[in-house]
Amino acid sequence: MASAPERAASSPARDDLMWLVYQTVPLPNARLNQPYKARDVVRGGRAPYRFSVDGALPPGMFLEEDGVLAGTPTATGTFRFLLTVRDASRPPHLDQALYLLRVVDPKPAAAKPLAPAASRPATAATAATRPARSRPDNTLRSMTEDQTNLTVPRDPPLPMTYVLTAAKLEAIFKNAEASMGESLMTAANAAAAVENEEPAPRPLAVKPPVLGPTLDQLREMLTPLQDVEHPTRAVFQDSLRARQCEYFLRHVNALALEQHKDAIRRCPRREDLAETDRPHAGPPAARPAATLAPGSLPVMSFLEMLMPPHLLEEITDAAGTEHPLSQARPLRLTPDGCGCSLQDIENDVFGFLPYWMGGESDAPIPVRFDKFTRLQYMGALLRNNGEYLRPAGWDSPGGGFARRVDQHGVGLDLVLYRRDFRALMRLTDEERKTVLDTTAAQVGEMLDLRHGDLQGGLETLLPPGWREEAHVYGGLTVFFEPTDDEAADPKFEQFFLAYLHRLTETMQARAARAFHLNLVIPQHLLGDTATAFRFRNLLAIMKAAERQRGTGDDGDHKERGAAAATYKSSPDYVGTSDITVRFLAPLGTGSDVGKMRLRSRTDFNDELTGQDRMAVLGSVVPVLLYPGGKPEALAPQEQESLDRDLVYIGWSFGGVALWPLPVAGLGSGESVLTALDHRFWSFLDQDTGFCRIVCPMRMPLRLMLEALMVLVGTALLVYGWNCRVRRMGPVILMGLWAGAIATLAVAFAIFSCDPSLHELRKGNALLVAIILILVVGGLVVTFKPRVEPP
Known part of the structure; x- marks a missing residue:
């Protein structure tokens, strides 16, 4: 069935018009003696709908007053029929379309064995031309009618996330407004209210509501999910159920407060692993009551009504978004201060x-x-x-x-x-x-x-x-x-x-x-x-x-x-x-x-x-x-x-x-x-403001420290061993001092902010190293032989 946005896009301009779906795509095949997944063939207008079928539906299948095609087919074949539908509006809307529905047998008939070909004695010529080893022909040559109805996904299937954008929500709400009618009324109630052709409506306790939430209730449940991207279908449906539960508790507890009843603390949980995590006794409203007043229904039926399974699936389909690789742009990241x-x-x-x-x-x-x-x-x-x-x-x-x-x-x-x-x-x-x-x-x-x-x-x-x-x-x-x-x-x-x-x-x-x-x-x-x-x-x-x-x-x-x-x-x-x-x-x-x-x-x-x-x-x-x-x-x-x-x-x-x-x-x-x-x-x-600058730059600073240590160390060796360099006097000393100061500055920045030295900063290893250098230096200065000037 077309998704909600597609239906909204293809629907007439006026929200109250009625139209027939499955006109641009064929009805999915039905399977013999298997329940047909209910399909909405009518949208919009006002239920109940009246149908006129020119032709024949498959035996065992029927059209309901709410526009649903359902049933269990009992015969195979191809069934063509002209469907004419009239809704309950005044004046009524009228639409007509030609449909084709196949009923296939999921169990393919056994293939008849082929008659063996007449054998001929092999001649020398045929033996010479026959390959030494012939590969058996394993090419697919036939398929069942049921196999023609399969959908083969692309390779690989693209990632799909689920998000209700403002445009998708608007399409869902418009479609809901066109299809739900008087939401909490039964089909019998709707018929009596529009044409007064039925006797007094039966109590809801006898026939539960069939049309789902009102438009305002749907808005309350779905609006908080706007622009929340869900990575999987299951997670999105968890969010839908959570919003269904949140609104249910808000709704029934407001009524409980008005009627001085005990509040319901939580919704019934789905089956879970932990027996101890399940409620041992349901909330007061969930316990079976002796009788229900005419026109009333169990509170837990209201919970199911807020998000019936077919609505859950339609909203999920509408929220799904594929992400083609061809439209992907290389990511560009920048640090945010x-x-x-x-x-x-x-x-x-x-x-x-x-x-x-x-x-x-x-x-x-x-x-x-x-x-x-x-x-x-x-x-x-x-x-x-x-x-x-x-x-x-x-x-x-x-x-x-x-x-x-x-x-x-x-x-x-x-x-x-x-x-x-x-x-x-x-x-x-x-x-x-x-x-x-x-x-x-x-x-x-x-x-x-x-x-x-x-x-x-x-x-x-x-x-x-x-x-x-x-x-x-x-x-x-x-x-x-x-x-x-x-x-x-x-x-x-x-x-x-x-x-x-x-x-x-x-x-x-x-x-x-x-x-x-x-x-x-x-x-x-x-x-x-x-x-x-x-x-x-x-x-x-x-x-x-x-x-x-x-x-x-x-x-x-x-x-x-x-x-x-x-x-x-x-x-x-x-x-x-x-x-x-x-x-x-x-x-x-x-x-x-x-x-x-x-x-x-x-x-x-x-x-x-x-x-x-x-x-x-x-x-x-x-x-x-x-x-x-x-x-x-x-x-x-x-x-x-x-x-x-x-x-x-x-x-x-x-x-x-x-x-x-x-x-x-x-x-x-x-x-x-x-x-x-x-x-x-x-x-x-x-991190300090200083380290926020240094840390991302630590690799160039490491390279700089390594280069400075090599240059300064080499300069000191040359200064100590070459008299001509020492005769340069203040110039070389100023250069050595500048190199030493630059080395110390870069070393200070790295030792203060480099993540790889984090454990070293937390411990005492650095302090011990400094003490050892000072002790060794003091010993060298103390015991170094002194030479008297000539």
Whole structure:
């Protein structure tokens, strides 16, 4: 069925007109003896509709008064019919269209064996011309009618996010106004109100409402989601349900207050892993009542009415937006008056940089690098053959955005993306091995990519212990978005685990480098034992990648607490290189329970016990969303909700991530940055204005210090051993003093602000070194033999 924006765009100019849909595209095929997915064939006007069919519908199928084609066909064939429809307006609207509907049998008939050809004795001539080994002809020559109705996705499927822009919301509201009619009335009520052809309306308790929310209720639920980009379909629907629940509680509790009833505290929860997390008794309004007054309905029916399943799916389809690689522009980043990322933070703070973030503008994006520890650049799209498609500028030519990230002490990971796994799940064992060999080779090339600017070449001049990572990417983020059915399929699990195993091997082959391996996990599937994302699998991935912690190993300084190092001290951790694993779980907006459900999935799961539970919990990173669009501060209640989220996340998990990267001047980015600073960074020693300049410039300053030390040291040697140089007198001395002062100034800047010397500044090693130099110098001066002047 056409999406809501398409219907609105193709609808007549007047909002109250009626029209027939499925005129530009054919009706989807029906399957024999299987329920047909209900299709709206009429839009707009006023229900109930009256139909006249010239021809025949398939046996078992029917048209309802609300304009829906449904039923279960009981015979195959091609059915053509002329549909005439009249609505209940005064005067009524009339429309007519010719339709064709196929009913196919999903079980193809068995093919009849071909009659064997008459055999002829082979002659010498035919034997000579026959090839020694003939390859059997395996060309596809036929297909079933049901197969003709399939949709084959492109390779690779493009990333799709879900966002309700102002234009999309307006289209949804216009379509809702045209299709919903008198929203909370039954079809019988509507007919009686318009034409008075029916007796008195039946009570709603007898026949529940069928038309969904009113237009104003829909506005109340959807408007808070305007310009909030959701990375997956499941996360968007979580946000819709959260807004449905929020409005439901507001509505029914206002009525409860008027009638002096007890308030309902929360909506019924969907099935979850934790039995102890489920309410033992429903709210008072959910308990069965003995009788209902005429014209009334159960309160929980109102909850379902606010967002019926078909409306949820239509809004989701309308919000979906694909992001073509052909329209991607290379990202340009610029620091937003900040210095380097601070070193002492105990939690990771991630930000996503999708390749479409820059939009159609070439203007650089101002980034507060000092508020993040790692950024995730999306990305690279996995193809069916294991290769990757990448947007323009992914390799950050000439330094580019990756050099800006590196200059400010922030890590950068490359996101490997894929949705729709039907093709990959059909691979044979041999085909899967070939695909994984290809993907491992390409991932290795992407990890080996080095900065291509001048600084990247000059870094080789520094001493080995003082060189920084010259590679563009320091890790990988696997962003797989399977459907719930795919996630529960053993074939997807097999591919998922094999894929991650090859990525781990690829990283471990580069043992001299430290990597991050981040996995984006659907929040509602995290730990689900029926899916590939069960904790047993996630633990296996972590233990295969990370090293075993020793008693003297400080480990990752972001592993919170003194006991954290012991959580990964068992011999099950068999990693051979420095790899850190994180599990990123995107959460919807508008509800405080998402993060608590995430925690309950680890606390109440039989696959996690003891230190394994704590190891996983410290590796989970919730992903939060925020409104984009025009710059606008968060409302006070939303700011308070975000603050509560950050407090809970900072204490319970290994960090927090933001989708997309919050930017001042874009949506509520400024409010999010302020909240991040308040809860994660404000307690740390902030960089001075001097260090905010020095830290991003540390690599040129390191090179300058090295050059000055070589020049000044060489000049001192020449001065001490060459009499002609000493005869230059004050000139050479002034030059030596100037070089020494410049060397000390550069050394002071580096020792004060260079992140690589952070641990040295915190300890006493520098003080001990100065004391040793003074003692040795004093001994030399004291015991040096003195020569009397002649």
